[in-house]
Amino acid sequence: MKIKLILFALLAFAGIAQAKLNVVTTLTDFASIAEQIGGDKIKVSAIAKGSEDPHFIDAKPSFIRLLNQADVLIEGGAELEIGWLPPLLNNARNAKILPGAKGHLFLGQHVKLIDLPTAPVDRSQGDVHPSGNPHFWLDPENARAIATAITELLTCNDNANAAAYETNRKRFVDQLDKKIGEWKKTLEPYRGTKVVTYHKSFDYLLNRFGLELVSTIEPKPGIEPSATHIRTLVPRMKEAQVKLVLAETFRSKRTPEYLAKETGARALFLPSSVGAVPQAKDYFSLLDYDVSQIVSAIKAQQ
Amino acid sequence: MGASSLMAQESDLESLKRSLRDQQKIIESLMRKVEALELQQAAVTNRPVEPRNIATALNTNAAPAGAGEIAKRWSPSDPLRLIGSAQNYINLSFDALLAAGSSTAQDIEALQPGGHDPKQRGFTVQNLETVFEGKVDPYFRGQANIVMSITPDGETIVEAEEAYLESMALPWNLQLKAGQYLTEFGRINPSHPHTWGFVDQPLVNNEMFGGDGLRNPGARLSWLMPTPFFAEIGLSIQNSQGETATSFRSAGGHSHGGEEEEEALPFALRHPDNDRGVRNFGDMLFAPRFQTSFEATDAQTVLLGTSAAFGPNASGAAGDSRTQIYGVDATWKWKPVNHAGGFPFVSWQTEAMLRRYRAGAFDWDENGNGAVDDGELVDLRTGLPASFGSETLTDYGVYSQLLYGFRKGWVAGLRFDYIWGEEGDYEKFGKSFNGGPAFTTDPLRDSRWRVSPNLSWYPTEFSKIRLQYNYDDRSHIGIDHSVWLQLEFLLGAHAAHKF
Numbered sequence: 112m113k114i115k116l117i118l119f120a121l122l123a124f125a126g127i128a129q130a131k132l133n134v135v136t137t138l139t140d141f142a143s144i145a146e147q148i149g150g151d152k153i154k155v156s157a158i159a160k161g162s163e164d165p166h167f168i169d170a171k172p173s174f175i176r177l178l179n180q181a182d183v184l185i186e187g188g189a190e191l192e193i194g195w196l197p198p199l200l201n202n203a204r205n206a207k208i209l210p211g212a213k214g215h216l217f218l219g220q221h222v223k224l225i226d227l228p229t230a231p232v233d234r235s236q237g238d239v240h241p242s243g244n245p246h247f248w249l250d251p252e253n254a255r256a257i258a259t260a261i262t263e264l265l266t267c268n269d270n271a272n273a274a275a276y277e278t279n280r281k282r283f284v285d286q287l288d289k290k291i292g293e294w295k296k297t298l299e300p301y302r303g304t305k306v307v308t309y310h311k312s313f314d315y316l317l318n319r320f321g322l323e324l325v326s327t328i329e330p331k332p333g334i335e336p337s338a339t340h341i342r343t344l345v346p347r348m349k350e351a352q353v354k355l356v357l358a359e360t361f362r363s364k365r366t367p368e369y370l371a372k373e374t375g376a377r378a379l380f381l382p383s384s385v386g387a388v389p390q391a392k393d394y395f396s397l398l399d400y401d402v403s404q405i406v407s408a409i410k411a412q413q
Numbered sequence: 414m415g416a417s418s419l420m421a422q423e424s425d426l427e428s429l430k431r432s433l434r435d436q437q438k439i440i441e442s443l444m445r446k447v448e449a450l451e452l453q454q455a456a457v458t459n460r461p462v463e464p465r466n467i468a469t470a471l472n473t474n475a476a477p478a479g480a481g482e483i484a485k486r487w488s489p490s491d492p493l494r495l496i497g498s499a500q501n502y503i504n505l506s507f508d509a510l511l512a513a514g515s516s517t518a519q520d521i522e523a524l525q526p527g528g529h530d531p532k533q534r535g536f537t538v539q540n541l542e543t544v545f546e547g548k549v550d551p552y553f554r555g556q557a558n559i560v561m562s563i564t565p566d567g568e569t570i571v572e573a574e575e576a577y578l579e580s581m582a583l584p585w586n587l588q589l590k591a592g593q594y595l596t597e598f599g600r601i602n603p604s605h606p607h608t609w610g611f612v613d614q615p616l617v618n619n620e621m622f623g624g625d626g627l628r629n630p631g632a633r634l635s636w637l638m639p640t641p642f643f644a645e646i647g648l649s650i651q652n653s654q655g656e657t658a659t660s661f662r663s664a665g666g667h668s669h670g671g672e673e674e675e676e677a678l679p680f681a682l683r684h685p686d687n688d689r690g691v692r693n694f695g696d697m698l699f700a701p702r703f704q705t706s707f708e709a710t711d712a713q714t715v716l717l718g719t720s721a722a723f724g725p726n727a728s729g730a731a732g733d734s735r736t737q738i739y740g741v742d743a744t745w746k747w748k749p750v751n752h753a754g755g756f757p758f759v760s761w762q763t764e765a766m767l768r769r770y771r772a773g774a775f776d777w778d779e780n781g782n783g784a785v786d787d788g789e790l791v792d793l794r795t796g797l798p799a800s801f802g803s804e805t806l807t808d809y810g811v812y813s814q815l816l817y818g819f820r821k822g823w824v825a826g827l828r829f830d831y832i833w834g835e836e837g838d839y840e841k842f843g844k845s846f847n848g849g850p851a852f853t854t855d856p857l858r859d860s861r862w863r864v865s866p867n868l869s870w871y872p873t874e875f876s877k878i879r880l881q882y883n884y885d886d887r888s889h890i891g892i893d894h895s896v897w898l899q900l901e902f903l904l905g906a907h908a909a910h911k912f
Contacts, residue, residue: 160711163750167755169714169910170912171714172643172645173706175643176637176642193907193909196909198910211551237873238874333874335821359753
């Protein structure tokens with residue numbers, strides 16, 4: 112019992128000594144934006160690694176401990192984390208970050224989600240998310256709304272540093288505006304380029320910069336392609352003159368490369384989250400990298 | 414003045430024309446939009462429109478959404494759409510686990526002792542599980558697992574397997590669980606059959622906890638320790654009687670029909686009438702568990718646990734003998750940081766258990782006349798009613814399983830099972846019962862081993878097809894071969910997976 116008390120006292124002391132808002136995010140992308148806004152006032156950790164398929168994170172017990180210590184939790188929502196976050200939250204014993212508490216943020220509520228089903232959804236259509244496509248962070252315009260929502264969250268939970276958060280938000284948004292201008296200019300010549308993606312993970316990026324999604328390698332969300340689907344995809348891609356086959360870095364290389372070879376397109380394995388490749392150190396460098404990779408892949412074909 | 418006013422008039426005219434042209438353009442573009450919307454509207458209204466649910470209708474702040482509703486494609490003039498349906502009072506799901514196959518054994522029900530194992534040649538409905546889950550209020554989460562199965566006789570059995578509430582926000586890192594629930598002992602006992610890597614229950618779980626696992630009404634308090642790594646310690650207090658408390662105050666194994674009850678009796682000679690109710694706190698079942706987990710590397714997770722269960726058992730005449738069960742478990746999982754859809758992975762899980770069962774003294778000469786009467790067990794050495802002294806029976810069991818998810822949706826598995834016990838004094842001599850031969854070695858404590866390779870295919874997260882072969886070697890019975898094909902489907906709420 113004495114040891115317990117001492118442990119408690121030590122931890123309480125450590126807590127006071129740090130006094131930084133402990134922010135936990137589900138994805139590295141949200142962590143990166145939170146870092147930009149929180150600066151040295153917060154401590155940020157992400158549950159998923161940037162290189163992982165975000166739909167299939169293991170609910171490792173260490174995450175229970177991480178969530179137990181959190182002051183705020185930032186999740187994407189739209190069922191992105193549905194397969195692994197609920198049991199972690201249920202066992203975290205932390206009322207501060209439960210849905211509805213002031214330390215919980217669903218980012219998906221603050222952005223415009225695309226791919227909303229136009230008819231009732233059932234699972235014969237694959238694993239369709241009834242709330243819309245949850246891969247929204249790859250649209251840099253959404254980063255503006257994400258930054259605002261995170262600033263509100265941090266302010267609400269740590270009002271003492273409100274001014275610092277607002278200053279950082281402005282700086283982030285200014286840089287974002289500048290970057291969006293650069294990215295748009297860089298990709299402008301390639302507007303209308305036809306693209307096939309593996310999963311519907313890059314729709315937001317493509318929409319923003321005017322690249323056109325022709326089809327996906329998955330016949331339905333989350334369903335692996337059959338040989339028949341691939342066979343029908345090849346003539347469709349040739350007809351549409353698809354230039355790029357985009358897949359996240361964690362996808363198997365085989366099918367995208369086969370399709371590229373058969374159709375004369377180029378297979379490109381792009382990071383969809385911060386940290387998926389060493390170059391994608393933060394949110395800006397992730398998009399810098401993705402944009403430059405897309406451009407050089409299209410150029411290589413001309 | 415005149416010239417300049419004329420010029421001004423001309424420029425006004427110019428700007429008026431220009432603004433008219435602009436307006437014309439806007440009108441044209443709006444017309445196009447209207448047409449497109451009309452087309453969309455037509456497409457939508459051709460489908461049967463489902464009634465809006467009441468919660469959505471009442472809660473006008475919430476965005477229209479939900480599986481039962483037709484969501485409109487977003488257009489820039491629409492208000493921002495919020496995530497999720499307007500109400501989420503209950504998550505409902507239904508999981509069906511079915512098996513088909515055959516075995517060389519004549520006594521398949523004894524060969525496959527798990528309550529939800531395949532039970533016969535041909536088809537078995539193993540487990541039909543309806544799960545209700547949701548937030549009760551800001552403090553509690555509730556869950557109920559109602560399980561149905563169909564016996565070989567065609568009878569449908571319904572079990573209230575679990576129904577508990579669990580706190581989400583107690584202070585001091587505590588968590589309380591109360592209700593009917595599977596005891597947190599090791600890895601298999603607290604989990605449901607459809608989450609297992611194999612068609613059937615490990616033998617050690619059956620031997621220690623019976624076909625349906627250790628579960629009873631009770632309460633559990635657990636504490637997440639303030640260590641830098643995950644460490645949790647918990648204590649469960651539950652009732653110790655009934656058919657889901659094998660090894661404790663249970664007259665026999667779990668029976669799905671009635672015959673098993675008699676077969677189960679020889680195990681340490683539990684008296685079927687020995688349910689004397691609860692006399693004091695010591696008559697409850699106490700089950701502590703400690704578990705800890707850490708990441709060996711980014712791709713490797715280790716979970717180590719140790720569990721115990723203490724409580725009175727039903728043996729002997731006095732009803733004051735006790736059982737202790739101890740268990741250790743280890744889980745190791747490798748999943749690379751660039752997995753796609755959770756594949757590939759390798760996971761290894763092992764549990765070992767030890768039971769010390771104090772069998773109470775029991776004299777079969779219950780009427781005390783010293784002669785053999787009907788319904789009394791006879792010691793063949795003396796020809797008199799058998800009399801058993803008090804003794805401690807020790808049993809061991811272990812299983813070890815390896816699962817290898819070698820490509821998306823495909824998992825190969827291999828499991829090894831072994832159970833054995835130290836011979837008790839009551840097993841050392843021949844007996845007869847009502848004129849017929851009775852057991853020498855207790856069949857419920859006899860040693861046995863089994864090897865089970867299998868292959869599973871998950872077309873999606875919501876379905877599974879599994880083929881398994883069992884090589885069984887039971888002491889005093891012999892070797893048997895079984896092949897089982899298993900099918901699973903899941904409807905409703907998306908399952909979230911614990912580690």
